[in-house]
Amino acid sequence: MEHPDPKQQPPVVRPARPEDLPRLVELVHEHIAYEKSAPRPPGLADRLGPQLFADGARLWVLLAEAPDGSVAGYAACSAEFAFWDARHYLHMDCLYLAEEARGHGLGAALMAGVADLARTLGLGQVQWQTPDWNEGAIRFYDRLGAAGAPKRRYSLAVAVPPSREPAAGATH
Numbered sequence: 001m002e003h004p005d006p007k008q009q010p011p012v013v014r015p016a017r018p019e020d021l022p023r024l025v026e027l028v029h030e031h032i033a034y035e036k037s038a039p040r041p042p043g044l045a046d047r048l049g050p051q052l053f054a055d056g057a058r059l060w061v062l063l064a065e066a067p068d069g070s071v072a073g074y075a076a077c078s079a080e081f082a083f084w085d086a087r088h089y090l091h092m093d094c095l096y097l098a099e100e101a102r103g104h105g106l107g108a109a110l111m112a113g114v115a116d117l118a119r120t121l122g123l124g125q126v127q128w129q130t131p132d133w134n135e136g137a138i139r140f141y142d143r144l145g146a147a148g149a150p151k152r153r154y155s156l157a158v159a160v161p162p163s164r165e166p167a168a169g170a171t172h
Helices: 018-034 044-053 106-120 135-143
Strands: 012-015 059-065 071-082 087-097 126-128
Touching (some): 012 106, 018 087
16 A cells, blocks of 8 residues: 655644644744844743633634644734724734745645635635735735735834733733
């Protein structure tokens, strides 16, 4: 009996589980470095875990597995509201694949998983951003048939007293 070639197996995309948190945090730190962003404060796993795995969580993370079963990438999503359209949509905040995992269909599998998640949630659109210097990602998204829209992303830090920080699983 022939054994299937693992390279011929379809990519595996699955929801993150609590035991995936250490590897997910490693990938997040790789992603931060890849985008040349400032390091984040320690304790990411402690802050992220309750938001992902609490009852009623509104944050979803899909993981892509390499043929050997190792977690090689992730897509992080949340439901958001588009005021002009007066509709909810799925916001893909991050999509990242470890460098050695690129070019093997895992990105397309993650995007298909994100689209499936949107359908399951009854959301008719997925939106995301990518840095304008990330030409590989732009080519990838263009090949998928996604439409780009030029915008500049801003952020404004706001001091929040500890007593006002949202509880795990709280929505905004």
